[in-house]
Structures are given as C-alpha cells and as structure tokens.
Amino acid sequence: MKKYLLVLFSIFSLGIDAQVTLRITSIPANTPTGATIYLAGSINGWNPFDNGSIMQPDGFGTYQLTIPEGTGTVEYKFTRGSWATVEGNASGGYLPNRTFTFNGTPQTINLTIQSWEDITGGNNSTATSNVQILSPNFYIPQLDRIRRIWLYLPPDYFTSTKNYPVLYMNDGQNLFDNLTSFSGEWQVDETLNSLFEEGDYGAIVVGIDNGGSERLNEYSPWVNAQYGGGQGDEYMAFIAETLKPYIDENFRTRPEPKMNALIGSSMGALIATYGASEYPNLFGKIGSFSPAYWFALSDLNTYLGNSSDLSNLRIYFVAGQNESTAMVPNINTIRTTMQNNGLSISNTFTKFDSYGTHTEGYWRGEFGAAYQWLFVNESLSTNVIEKKKPALFQTESGNLWFNGFENETKFELFALSGQKITSLQLRNGFNSLPENLVSGIYILKSEMISKKVFKKQ
Missing domain, CATH: 2.60.40.10 (Immunoglobulins)
Structure with a gap:
C-alpha cells in the first residue's frame, strides 16, 4: 500500500x-x-x-x-x-x-x-528620416508631468503648401522605432511613406509616449479596483487643450474634427474611444486596436450611452478572435452602445482575425488598412480649409470650447429663470466659467449662438 x-x-x-x-x-x-x-x-x-x-x-x-x-x-x-x-x-x-x-x-x-x-557601439534606430522628436520633455500641465512627443511629417511636407490630417497616437515609444519599443514597432512611418509613394495624400502623426508606471492611470478616466486608472480626463484634456492647439498652431494641419484621429491599442484604444467621444468637436476618427475595454467596461458603456450625439464619429475596430474570451463580446457591446447613440453603421468597421494577437506585430500589419478606411471618404485634394461655423461645446470637465469668430466675442450668461448673471468674453479655444459661479445650469448667449452650460460642484 x-x-x-x-x-x-x-x-x-x-x-x-x-x-x-x-x-x-x-x-x-x-x-x-x-x-x-x-x-x-x-x-x-x-x-x-x-x-x-x-x-x-x-x-x-x-x-x-x-x-x-x-x-x-x-x-x-x-x-x-x-x-x-x-x-x-x-x-x-x-x-x-x-x-x-x-x-x-x-x-x-x-x-x-x-x-x-x-x-553595442552604434545607433540602432529604425525611425525614418521624416520622424523627429518634437520634444523630449513636453510639459503636461494637467498632470504636472513631462512626456516625449514624436512627430512624423509626410515626405512632401517641406516641398508643398498642403494642409494635412493628423493622427494622435498613444504609446509613442512603439510607433516608429525598434530602439525605443518594448515589443517591436508598428512601423507607422514606413507604412505611411509606402502609401504616399502609391498616391496617398499624406498625414501628420503625433506620437505620445506612455507614462510607464502611470500608463494604466492615464489611459482610463475610471478607476479599476485592481489595476488603477482615474487620470484619463486629465490626459485627454492635455491632448485636447494643450497638445492639439500647439500642433495646429505650428504645423500645416486640417484642424476640423473629421481630419483628426485618436488611435491606440489595448489601453491606448480605451482612452482613444473615450477621448473622441468626450471631444467630438476635435476628433472625428477612432482607431481601436485590440481594445482593453474590460478595464472599465461598465463605466465606459454607461458613459457612451449618456454622452453627446456620436453621429459624426467614424471608428475602426480590429482584434484577434482568441486574444481573450472577453475581447470580441466587449467590442460588440461598445459598438452597439455607440450605434444606439448616433454612430452610423456606415461609419463603423469591425474586423476580428483568427490570427490576431495582442502584439505590436499584429497591430503593425493592420495599421495601414485602418488609416485608409478612416479617411477614405475625405476630400484631401485641396488646401482650402473649411470655414468654421460658430460652435460652442462643453466638455464633461466643464470647460467651454469655442470657435468660429476671428476675435473675442461677448456672451451674456443667464440663469434658467432668465435673470442675467454676468457678461463673458470668449476666445477661440478653451475657456472656463467664472470660478465664483454657483453650481447649476445656465444659458450662454451671443448674437449668433445660444447654448446650455453647466457649472459643476
């Protein structure tokens, strides 16, 4: 025995x-x-x-x-x-x-x-000559941090007068250079250069390095009890209120929403999906590669169901069928919620691959097709930027985004009862409501536009 x-x-x-x-x-x-x-x-x-x-x-x-x-x-x-x-x-x-x-x-x-x-005694960078470091320490005032920012300019940028669409991409370390990537690069520069040689109009790419140990915190507005999160609002405010205005001011861009995309993979796709939905006045395209929606699925789904009209967004979902048991159903859940809130079927593309893996190598192979689909219906053959119509938009954080006038514009702020509270001078870009304003809902009026706004606690 x-x-x-x-x-x-x-x-x-x-x-x-x-x-x-x-x-x-x-x-x-x-x-x-x-x-x-x-x-x-x-x-x-x-x-x-x-x-x-x-x-x-x-x-x-x-x-x-x-x-x-x-x-x-x-x-x-x-x-x-x-x-x-x-x-x-x-x-x-x-x-x-x-x-x-x-x-x-x-x-x-x-x-x-x-x-x-x-x-090893040499420069092993694989980035092409039209990739540069815009800044090794670009300041993020919303988070009081610095971050390296990459910039890809189309091959004809310095020999033309063209204005270009812009791709804002997360995890910048992995986009252009094997030397800085942690698991192989996306080869965004080689892919866009090759497409340009085949007749593509060209696009500017802004790569934003992730924050290392802060990556999960910055890539989700909501906290995951096990992994962190919660700084996504500040991170997206940085892109929308600091980085994008800087890029539009200093480079020949097409600043309108339909010419600007947010693209990311895994957690980077989560914050890209949230960011374009939070700032539809700035970003009209989303590239969602193997999104980590599981990190904050309930919160994201509720937010998208209650957010502003999503009818002007265009989104490309791509993932492997066997990356995780939750990947495909989570994408389907988010897609359905977005479509129920205005996203059109024609502006939605979903691709589930049997060979797809949660790796840079897989996303590298899918990037070119995603980029082309996102911008396939846009007219890029002219340098004329559309004249902006007067627009006023308020983000979840309470900031007012205003454009459409050449100079500062006078607005009157009224209570819902009709009582005038104060006058405001709004400039193009982001503006704040008065700090001493009592929390509540107000009406903001000018000669050309009227908008309900709110003041948070």
Missing part, C-alpha cells in the same frame, strides 16, 4: 511543481558590473523593471528565474531596467521577442544574451 501511495504522491507532486526555469548562461562582455537583469514580457505587462522578475545571479556567471506553471505561450525579452537597455541580436540590432510555452511539465530553458542595444 505504501508503494502505491508513493507513486500517486510523486505524480501529484509533478503536477504541482510544473514550472518554467529560464537560465541565462552567457551575457555580453560589456555588460556593466553589477547590472540587474530583468525579464519583461506578456506575463508582467511588459514591465522592463519589474522587481518581481529579476534574474537571480548564482555567483558563477549564470542568472535564473523560475516561473510558476501557467497556460499558453509567453513572449518576453531581457532588459537592464528600461527599454533603452533591452537586449539585442548578435550585431546589436533589434531582437524579436523570445517565447516559451507552458506544457504541464517542468522545463529548464538555457539562454544567451547576445548584446545590449544601448552599448
């Missing part, structure tokens, strides 16, 4: 102890003394400095990390604590993601790090 119990116990223990051990047996000779090597991958949100994923040195030149048994295939790389210090291939260039697959039995995988991209 004891013999049988021992056999059964050994089999049971094997199931419990199934795990994957990653073992680095060799590192580059120029690795800095005392460097800490991290694993960054799909199992830890691609965090390049995760203290729970440090490769432990054994004192004899090898580094090891044991990962409890899970399911599926894991993609990963090694870093020295940032994406600037990610491992490279034998020549110091971009190394595709490593992978391993859980199989229910213990595995030990011996690995070699061939190089570090930042100390």
Whole structure:
C-alpha cells in the first residue's frame, strides 16, 4: 500500500511543481558590473523593471528565474531596467521577442544574451528620416508631468503648401522605432511613406509616449479596483487643450474634427474611444486596436450611452478572435452602445482575425488598412480649409470650447429663470466659467449662438 501511495504522491507532486526555469548562461562582455537583469514580457505587462522578475545571479556567471506553471505561450525579452537597455541580436540590432510555452511539465530553458542595444557601439534606430522628436520633455500641465512627443511629417511636407490630417497616437515609444519599443514597432512611418509613394495624400502623426508606471492611470478616466486608472480626463484634456492647439498652431494641419484621429491599442484604444467621444468637436476618427475595454467596461458603456450625439464619429475596430474570451463580446457591446447613440453603421468597421494577437506585430500589419478606411471618404485634394461655423461645446470637465469668430466675442450668461448673471468674453479655444459661479445650469448667449452650460460642484 505504501508503494502505491508513493507513486500517486510523486505524480501529484509533478503536477504541482510544473514550472518554467529560464537560465541565462552567457551575457555580453560589456555588460556593466553589477547590472540587474530583468525579464519583461506578456506575463508582467511588459514591465522592463519589474522587481518581481529579476534574474537571480548564482555567483558563477549564470542568472535564473523560475516561473510558476501557467497556460499558453509567453513572449518576453531581457532588459537592464528600461527599454533603452533591452537586449539585442548578435550585431546589436533589434531582437524579436523570445517565447516559451507552458506544457504541464517542468522545463529548464538555457539562454544567451547576445548584446545590449544601448552599448553595442552604434545607433540602432529604425525611425525614418521624416520622424523627429518634437520634444523630449513636453510639459503636461494637467498632470504636472513631462512626456516625449514624436512627430512624423509626410515626405512632401517641406516641398508643398498642403494642409494635412493628423493622427494622435498613444504609446509613442512603439510607433516608429525598434530602439525605443518594448515589443517591436508598428512601423507607422514606413507604412505611411509606402502609401504616399502609391498616391496617398499624406498625414501628420503625433506620437505620445506612455507614462510607464502611470500608463494604466492615464489611459482610463475610471478607476479599476485592481489595476488603477482615474487620470484619463486629465490626459485627454492635455491632448485636447494643450497638445492639439500647439500642433495646429505650428504645423500645416486640417484642424476640423473629421481630419483628426485618436488611435491606440489595448489601453491606448480605451482612452482613444473615450477621448473622441468626450471631444467630438476635435476628433472625428477612432482607431481601436485590440481594445482593453474590460478595464472599465461598465463605466465606459454607461458613459457612451449618456454622452453627446456620436453621429459624426467614424471608428475602426480590429482584434484577434482568441486574444481573450472577453475581447470580441466587449467590442460588440461598445459598438452597439455607440450605434444606439448616433454612430452610423456606415461609419463603423469591425474586423476580428483568427490570427490576431495582442502584439505590436499584429497591430503593425493592420495599421495601414485602418488609416485608409478612416479617411477614405475625405476630400484631401485641396488646401482650402473649411470655414468654421460658430460652435460652442462643453466638455464633461466643464470647460467651454469655442470657435468660429476671428476675435473675442461677448456672451451674456443667464440663469434658467432668465435673470442675467454676468457678461463673458470668449476666445477661440478653451475657456472656463467664472470660478465664483454657483453650481447649476445656465444659458450662454451671443448674437449668433445660444447654448446650455453647466457649472459643476
């Protein structure tokens, strides 16, 4: 009896102890003394400095990390604590993601790090010549932070007088350059350059780096009890009230909503969907790649159901069928809610791919088609910008957006009872209601436009 119990116990223990051990047996000779090597991958949100994923040195030149048994295939790389210090291939260039697959039995995988991209003695940037860093430290007043901003200009920008549509894209690190990406780049610049050579009109792309540890906080207006969030309003106010006006003032853009898109993947798609719905007066296009709607599904769905008319938006959904069990139904839920609130079927495109994965490589392959569909019906053959009609719009945060007049315009503010409260001078752009105004609903009137506005607590 004891013999049988021992056999059964050994089999049971094997199931419990199934795990994957990653073992680095060799590192580059120029690795800095005392460097800490991290694993960054799909199992830890691609965090390049995760203290729970440090490769432990054994004192004899090898580094090891044991990962409890899970399911599926894991993609990963090694870093020295940032994406600037990610491992490279034998020549110091971009190394595709490593992978391993859980199989229910213990595995030990011996690995070699061939190089570090930042100390191989060369510039391994893959960004094309018409990509530049607009600013390495663009100030975000709404969050009191700085952020690197990328700028792609069409090949004929400096040889023409054209005005261009603008794509505002999240996770800027991953758009143009393998050197800064954490899982391969989208090749936005190469794709748009190729389309331009085939006759495409061209577009400006503004890439906004994510905030690293603040990424989840900034990419959702709502708090997820487990993962954070809650700073999405401030982040979108930065794009709408600070960054876009700067771009429109300094570059030849088409500032009207139908010529401006918000595009992102995963959490970046969540904030893009919210942002265009919050600022339909500024952004008329949405590129939603593998959206992480699960992060705030109920809140987002309620918001979209109660938001302003969405009839002027155009949205491109694309995702893999097997990315997660919730991906397809969540997209269908959000799409239905948006269509019930004005989004037309003709302005909605949905694509679910059997081969789709939650990776930059997949989104890279889908970007060109999404861009072309979003702007397919727009007339871009003229440099004449449409004359703006007088417009007044209020965001959820209470700011007033006004355009359509050349100079400041006088408005009268009335209570719902008809009593005049005060006079205001509004300028084109964003304006605030008086700070001493009592919370409530008011009527704002000029000779040409009238609008209900509210003052929050």
